[in-house]
Amino acid sequence: GVGMVFQHFSLFEALSVAENVALGLNKDAVSKDLDKQIVEVSEAYGLPLDPKRLIDSLSVGERQRVEVVRCLLQNPRLLIMDEPTSVLTPQEVEILFETLRKLSSEGCSILYISHKLEEIRTLCDRATVLRGGKVVADCDPRQETAKSLAELMIGTSLSFPEPHAAKLGDERLVVKGLSVKSPDPFGTDLRDISFCVCAGEILGIAGVAGNGQVELMEVLTGEKTTGNDAVLIDNAPVGRENTTTRRRRGMCSVPEERLGHGAVPEMSLWENTILSARTRLGMERNGFLNLGIAHDFANGIVQKFNVKTPGIEHEARSLSGGDLQKFIVGREILQTPTVLVILQPTWGVDAAAAADIHRALQELAKGGAAILVISQDLDELMAISINFAVISEGRLSESRPTGSMSVEEIGLLMGGVHSSVGKKGAA
Known part of the structure; x- marks a missing residue:
């Protein structure tokens, strides 16, 4: 039954x-x-x-x-x-x-x-709140707000980051006419994608899972190469360059899969910092690693992003999913990239951690970075994005100011209604 x-x-x-x-x-x-x-x-x-x-x-x-x-x-x-x-x-x-x-x-x-609190309020007759594997509250969700439910989940008061005023600078990440055939028979081909992200801008890309988000991420970060002029970082063509070279040019990234892609499960936290930060932070010289820099950097991430761990020598797999996500996001943000590409930034983290990550992304954008956030969470994208686009079946809609789009319009685009498949500013 x-x-x-x-x-x-x-x-x-x-x-x-x-x-x-x-x-x-x-x-x-x-x-x-x-x-x-x-x-x-x-x-x-x-x-x-x-x-x-x-x-x-x-x-x-x-x-x-x-x-x-x-x-x-x-x-x-x-x-x-x-x-x-x-x-x-x-x-x-x-x-x-x-x-x-x-x-x-x-x-x-x-x-x-x-974890979608508005859905709980809309649909459910009764809600049970869990925290740390224990029941902490039983309530009528229709009598609660999303904020009060979130505070029950985390056990403390919660403040959400305010939308930041956009002061956009020069184009930092430009994609022009990107078309890539997926090698996976069940993957999604990218079809004539064009967009740009300026300094100080957070561009959000929404879409139902399996519509080309992972394929786009792989091409942008250099895991898969393409035509040299299809991807530009600060006006330099990088389509044929690998991930390490793109990091030298200022690009950092956070993949969707935490364990195995974002971090090696069996390696310690400080060892995992070396995987992506050794180039930008100068951890390597003449073939030798400066372990002191790696330790200091790992400790800085733990403190800045409030990562719960006994110590940086512990393996990545010993962390909860939310804490590991905070560590990986912090590892990339604290490298002060000029371009950050991030896929599902708050997947599996609690409301307080999500607010901290959103606040850190906004601070990075205020400092002049160009940030591309690819997410399935519409509420997240609407809260932090200055401009907004939708990917469906490997095609990208024209990006528009976030406040100008209704949820219904976004839903139609996510469902494949491409009334305007556009190219924003990619000249």
Whole structure:
């Protein structure tokens, strides 16, 4: 009687909708009329699906429908959902909420796990707040504000950074006509992407997961090279240059995956600083490492970003996800880059840590850095970005002032409605 929809889907992309649904059902529950059952259930709950379509051909929102329908065919009395809206457009979120309300009215209990506090307030009848693995509060979320819920989560008062007044300088990061074919058969090709980020600017790029964010990040940071003139840092073409060379020119970056990409799990915190900071901070000379600089830098990150750790000699994997994220973000910001590219900056961190990271990004921008933030969190981007664009199916919309875009318009762009696929300032 328990159905579960996880944050990361458990679907086989080479199989059809019906085949994936069958894999999640008990042997006795799989009938010859499974296709008909899928159609009937999916339409009854406002989640239409074609049982014969391959998972590979579905959008992320449609893939989540497969997970939900698979649960519904088991007639669950309890449905558990973990961060269900992290990969959905605003319009898809509303469809999901209507489905959950219908299920609730039919007597199904729903356990909804999310860090998006406004969603909790909108959807839930009751909220339980966890902190440090313990229950610290039980409340009616409709009687709380997002701020009061966040303060219950962190156990202290919370202040959000104020939007900073933009004083834009020269173009620092310029991308012109970037088109790259993904080597991954399930990846996303980048299609004629053009934009620029000026000194003092935070440009936010939103999009549903799997629409080219990772591929764009890899090209910008030098993990994958492209035409030399497709990417420029301070007017210097760097498209063919590797990551180390781009760091020398002033670019730092924070990847989405913390362990394995942002940090080596088995290495200590101070050793992990060497991976990205040795070039800009002069930790290496004549083939020898200056360990004193590495230790001082690691201690500075821990103090500045309030990273909870017994010491910098401890392995990266010993930190919580939120503390490791703060350490990695701090490692890049404290190198005072002229260009910072960051993917999912506050993924998996609490509200207080997210506010600290946002404040640090704004301070860096005030100092003249050009910052590109790629995130699935619309609230985050709306709060810190000066200008805003949307990536969908490997194409980028024209960037516009953040305040000029409605959530509905952003949702349509995230869903693939490219009324204006533009090029902002990339001449």
